[in-house]
Amino acid sequence: MRELVSVDHAGVGLITSPPPGRRAAVVAGVAGHVPEQALANSDLESRFDTSDEWIRSRTGIRRRHLAGPDEATSDLAVAAGVKALKAAGSKDSPDLVILATSTPDHPCPATAPAVAARLGLGGVAAFDIGAVCSGFVYGLAVANGVIAGGAASTVLLIGADVFSTILNPADRSTNAVFGDGAGAMVLRAGNSAAPGAIHAIDLGSDGNLTDLITVRGGGSRFPERDGEDRWFAMQGQAVYRHAVRRMTESSRKALAATGWEPEQVDRFVAHQANARILATVGTELGIPPDRVYSNVEMVGNTVAASIPLALADAHADGSLAAGDRVLLTAFGGGATWGSVTLSWPRLA
Incomplete structure (x- = not known):
């Protein structure tokens, strides 16, 4: 595995891959x-002109979960964080909390x-990352960089x-696709x-594709958030094309930086x-x-929670085994995308 750090201003992205023996972030628990x-x-x-067969044939989704009227993103994030800290054994208190969310x-704040x-983590550093569906992958890159650089020893990364x-x-x-x-x-x-250990990371973005995935109102560009501007909008067919292309390209870069062939990926x-x-x-x-x-069949598209939820389910049902070579990839609004390679540890 070779060391590679490159930034291409034509939009190729950023790739990092630490050589063996260097300090890096290691997965200690997931939930x-x-x-x-x-x-x-x-x-x-009963709400739409649709059917179970129509939804399943186009998305593969059978059900999704919805937050109650008194449940906010922080409530779900705290619940997942408690479980992950318990799974990790709470050996060391996190020095940093990163929350990927849209x-x-x-x-504000x-x-x-x-x-x-x-x-109960006191005065630790904590901040949000807004990369939509790529948020957790971006968070892994940040957590790995902070740990590798010695600024933190333990990081709690949440996608919610x-x-x-x-x-x-x-x-x-x-409504048929997204869940909480x-x-x-x-x-x-x-x-x-x-x-x-986290091996290679590839990240990229293309701001020319901003309009593919949006909530138009509520920001400094369009402060008013009413009418259609308050709702999430997505150009489905275009998103499909760009998602397939970017996740494929990004995955290949991460695999190459790690020294893996696609057929060597276990999960x-x-x-x-x-x-x-x-x-x-x-x-x-x-x-x-x-x-x-x-696990999309049972939870739908949970945006920044998608990859960690899938990893937690895969670990729980035995689909992930210690030593497995794992490839993660995502595409989200922005547009943003990224991929990560890692080896799966032996977890409780």
Whole structure:
């Protein structure tokens, strides 16, 4: 595995890969949390001109979970954080809390400090990352950099979103796809050759694609948030094309920087956008279908929570084993994308 750090101003992105023996972030625990309320496809039939078969054939989704009227993003994030810290054994208290979310409790301030306080972590550093569905991958890059640089020894990284609060109640397509949830991971300082270590990271973005995935109102450009501007909007077909292309390209770069061939990947965990995208990217990479992990059928697209929720489920059901070579990838609004390679540790 070679050291590679490059920035291409034409938009190729940033790739990092530490050589063996260097300090790196190592996965110490992972957990997920979804709200109690589950919404099956059949529950949507009374609201829209749709059917269970129509939704499943296009997305692979059977159900999703929705936050209750008194549940905010911070509530889900705290629940996932508690579980992840317990799973990691709480050996060391985190020095930093990173929350990847596009649905913060408030436009201002950030939600991460409140999550850290509710977790009893005192005055630790805490901040939000807003990269939509790529947020957790971006968070892994930040956590790894902070740990590798010696600024922190333990980081709690959480991906959480309550997208049900920004979906247009009249939009069949988005209500069928998105669900609420949170996933969390504890990362500790270790050796880059150790089981559980983050290997290579590739990140990229293209601001020319900003309009693909938006909530138009509520920011400094369009402060008013009423009418259609208050709702999430997505150009579905264009998102599909760009997601497949960027996740495939990014995955190849991360694999190359790690020194892995696609057939050496034991478990491919992509952002759980929908079943079609997952299958297409896996095929483009040449990864066998039985190595492509998916939980989208039962939770839908949970945005920044997607990858950690999938990892937690895969670990819980035995789909991830110690020593597995794992490839993560995501595409989100911005547009943003990224991929990470890591070896899976032996976890409780």
